[in-house]
Amino acid sequence: MTDRWAELVSAALVGTDRRPYDGDLLGDAAVEVVRLRAGQVAPGAAAGRPTVAPAPAEEREAVGRAAAARLARILGGEHPRVLPEWLAAAAATGRRVPPQVLPELLDKGARDRSIRPQLGVLAGRRGRWLAALNPSWSYLLEEPTGEIWELGSQGDRRAYLADLRGKDPEAARRLLEEAWEKETPDDRARLLPLLDEGLSMADEPFLESALDDRRREVRQAAADLLTRLPESRLAGRMADRAARCLRVEGATIVVEPPAACDRSMERDGIRARPPRGTGERAWWLQQVVSRAPLRMWSTALLRTKIPDWAREVRSGWVRAAVLQRDPVWARALFACDPLADLLAVLPPVDQDEVAADFVRRHGVDGQMIMVLGGAATPWRQGLAQAVLSKIRQVAVTQPWNLSELSAMAGERIDPSLHFLAEGVEGVPGLLRFRADMMKELR
Template sequence: MSPAWEELVSAALVGTDRRPYDGDLLADAAVELVRHRAGQRPYGEPRPAAAPAREEDQEAVSPAAAARLAGILGGRHPRLLTEWLAEAASTGRRVPPRLLPELLDKGARDRSIRPFLGVLAGRRGRWLAGLNPAWSYLMAEPTGESWELGGHGDRLAYLGGLRRSDPGAARRLLVEAWEKETPEDRAEFLVLMGEGLSMADEPFLEDVLDDRRREVRQQAADLLTRLPDSRLAGRMAERAARCLAVRDDRIVVEPPAECDKGMERDGVRARPPRGTGERAWWLQQVVSRAPLRMWDTALLRMRIPEWDREVRSGWVRATVLQRDPTWAKALFAWDPLADLLAVLPPGDQDEVAADFVHRHGVDGQMIMVLGGASTPWGRGLAHAVLTKIRKVAATQPWNLDELARMAGERIDPADRFMADGLTEVSSLLGFRAAMMKELR
């Protein structure tokens, strides 16, 4: 650097009050910076030109569909991006090259859309991903290769498909490869075991409780919790029975005094989150991993003088882990949560959510609960939400616009006639109907 540059930096750091500068500091700094950069020589050998991208073997989406995607990326109904990508990916088509850079940038920030981009980006997208480190995540998405020759994404896709068609074969394949897999891959492969889970998987999952990586052990414990006849469920039932006892019309609670090695092996985390006591934390986890069949939902009506919040939170977690619809419906009446609603089968979910909307005011809780309802909404729930919007439109609660947007995004476009008179909802449903027609 020249002395002039050092003088400029010094004046800028301490201020011109303390170190007077004769001239225009900012203008002179800009000139010096340009001079400095212009005089630099490139380091290393010139980078060879990249080979051209291979010819595409996928058909592109229609021009109308591409134009709609460009509009969504440009800010028109941006929350519909995931729906557009999912629908387009299901057709096996690709997006035009001009839209790839923006989509790949979004995928770098949002992991949830990456599986769709693995299909939609085509060969040009992978070529671009090889040139830009920020887009390299795309290389891990499925390409259609086999278990033996494919990358991480291909192997996940292969194992997932095999698990759906032949759970036993998928388990045997995973057992054979287990010791060679990285801890990160083990954890992701275990997630796929949730499909078709049965007691045939129990011996393997019990062994995985001794894995070196905590995330792997935790995933195995979550799966074993879903099997009420597993050895882990039996151990947790014994622990929970020592913690909870029914006396007269109340439930007496005695939390664990310690978290021993056996509890940690079975998925109980010893260290509590900030602000939570150790015994409260251990109690909640023990209850959450105990089989729900050891209790009756009638217990929800009983008084718990001490540790009430921990016990009930444990039951909620157990219901979500074990996917028990009976407990989900009973607990939802006590504490309406999106996670509980998501456990229910579609018919029950539609009925329970519709009843909640009828009885509840338009507020943040309603928005969060409806976020747990599967899409598209059933007609019962759609009718309840649209009726609520019409009923409260005159009072204009602060989040009515959000409820209207959710309705437009989650009601089946084929049912858009139900939204007659509700301009925002009807317009959004019409937008989605046209979007689906273009993609199909």
């Protein structure tokens, strides 16, 4: 406590009648509070030494003036929901953001993990310098910077392995195998899912061995990848288990869930402990069905009666279609139960067709919004026209029910199709905003 603060406190406690004070007591106290909070002497400053190394010089060029100005407008509240699209497009150019927006963007990244990979590129060297000084921003230090496998951060190594996997799947797997025993459990859990790109039976021996890893997340990732390989040993074991659980008798499917979850099932990715509110046998059944090769069944079974355990079996088939990325099953299941996860399994052109048909037949509600959230962006002309027609139709009868659908249309339709939205309130302007945004970044 300084002498100045002690004087102010004393005058305030006993009153200025008893201890006269020459000046504005409350005003001076407010100034002193700020000074005490902000005016701390940094360690080493008294000795004349710099306490923090200066930020390193940038290596990458910043985005252009027009792009930077639009980013400032977005951060200032103009169409804030397009920020992830701006960041993704800007990161693809390999440029960085201007330094004055870094604190706000790093704060947003602390709350929203989805934009962190883009910030790893866009923040530049100054962003990493700031992240090293502020624990709330330290997440940035794990995002890719462009360094190589041996010297890079965790994010760099993930990016390097992902890039190599896309070019040479065999070399990427060998690189991971060679480093596997030296990796931390956290790094193994982050790196193994990258083998999803270019996955083949050549990866099966390595993935089978990963089922014995001590880390549960590693075992789960290995099991998910092996589930996508119908010729894998895991798929064969799951097929045997599923065959014991489901059998067709006449016009019905008879279901007998597993009686127990043994260690071999847990090794193959079956989690023994069910979520709260779910019975153990129901949970085990759903997981067995989800990891069994879908080719052992026909989609015609979706029309077959299941007297008992129907919900668990169908939930397992949905999960199987997503895990195995089976477009035939995804399309058949979507016809029974429209889910965004199933839509995302389909190729983009098929997504457009299926989602457009759903929009034409379905009313505007929460389910429509969720389904459209699974459609690949930007929306092509077919889906764009279906959504815009729905907006025009409902604007006459239920205008209060359109805010989210209109917002999604403006944010997700290919901005080059802005002419289709003429006359739809709020949509054409946002489409033109996005079109200009992309032009500036190019």
